[in-house]
Amino acid sequence: MKTDFKKIATDGIITNNPTLKLVLGTCPTLALTTMAMNGIGMGAAVTFVLICSNILVSLLRKVIPSKVRIPAFVLIIATFVTIVRLLLDKFLPDIYESLGLYLPLIVVNCIILARAESFASKNGVLASAADGLFMGLGFTIALTLMGAVREVLGSGALFGIKLWDFQIGFFAQSSGAFFTYGVFIALFAFASNLIANKRRKLSAKQVDNTKEVQ
């Protein structure tokens, strides 16, 4: 079976963006987007876990009995999360500190479990690895953008560099997180609807043209 990597890529980043389209993994999205750097750190950690767990689940998909598949998936994910935690603690203690509780909570992150369940347990190893990579990228991009917006508005800085003294405290608080998230989902839906409509019109035109030729 030939795997369509282009489709997997657009699926992960745009059409099925885990944060903005599937609304999965909202807990870290809301809690950690106070700074853009947090988005990158969290995104990288999740992407790593996602790729590894997707590969392992895909390898073991014919061995794991379907009745106990969820505990098995969680066990696999927990293993990789532990590896990430130990690595970050050793080599990047700053990020480890700022991610705090949300790092061990990756174990129960819906995105990873959802991809293991709906993609990796049905597809080959390479396709699963690619899916993990692009899903993780979609998550990282969404989190970093949200973090950047909230950091600029809420604390007047970007990636920790101070821009100005003006701050709107609302965006640094949890209510601002919900607000920013809602606005992002709305804008994303608006943009994707616009593109879809344009494509539909284009393809309709093409059909018309071919009819005329005939």
Place this chain on the structure above:
Amino acid sequence: MADKIYKFSSSPHVKAPTTTTRIMQHVCIALMPACIMGIVLFGLNAFLILALSVLGAVASEFIYLLIVGKKFNEIIKQFDFTSCVTGLLIGLSIGSQVPLYVPIFASAFAIIVVKMIFGGTGKNLVNPAVTGRIFAFMSFTSVMASGWLLPSIASLSGGTSLSPTTGATVLTNLFTNGVSTDLSILDLLLGTGLAGCIGETCKLALILGGIYLAVLGIINIGYPVIYIVTTGLITVCLNGFNFSYFLPSILSGGLVLGAIFMATDYTTTPNTTLGNIIYFVLLGAVTAILRHATGIEVVSFAILLMNLFVPLIDKFVINKPFGYVKAKKTKGA
């Protein structure tokens, strides 16, 4: 609001000249005494804040409507004074010490996010003015909640005015130090010698506006009274049945402003009389208990919280249709 009555009553319908625009103009007029007293007490800065918050509210409504593709003439024709009222209420409910960008941000948030996105006048889930004020309070806490300025007219009873450097309003003082004898009830009523938001210190002007609205039949004066009395009574209960707390607790802070002009917003109150009584009693209880627990003014937070319960109250409190007989329970099947 006219459509609201049509929805919940059967024929015959009476056509009246009351329109949303007319009602909102009356509310603007009713707010004028409070605005004038605010400007008298707090000076030019108060005027600038009021002007900017109204301008910000009206301008953001226009900009939003232009962005969604309405024609300019159409917008002017459809303009009701709701955004003016929202802007005025925001201006009245922030202190005169804030920088001038605060009212603009608060008004823009109130109109665009709370009102227009949910569908405009009459469709908003919560009161725009209250939410705009809370947005400003959370965003600019350092300037909104401290550095209160004293009015230009000193205390009439000759008592010492609260020092502005401590940043305390009468209400915070009441909860930390108990009932003070520095300010008389007359001072609290007139707003002389006490720090606070522009429109909330002079209770007499607010009460005048409330009476104006009640006489015109725009608000039912019973509801604000229920709210204020409940708050006062529960505050008394929470302070060991000490009745000297009653008047200071209802005459300090933004309770009168919130009760008369913010909590009675048509869109965010229940539709039935019983529902309204439940709503205002709960509002009073929430205000008194939260005030007691936090020691700061929470009227706006209480109104926001209770606004969210309005759909629930409307779901369970339904008017009995005229001549309706409850179906008898049939035993067995």
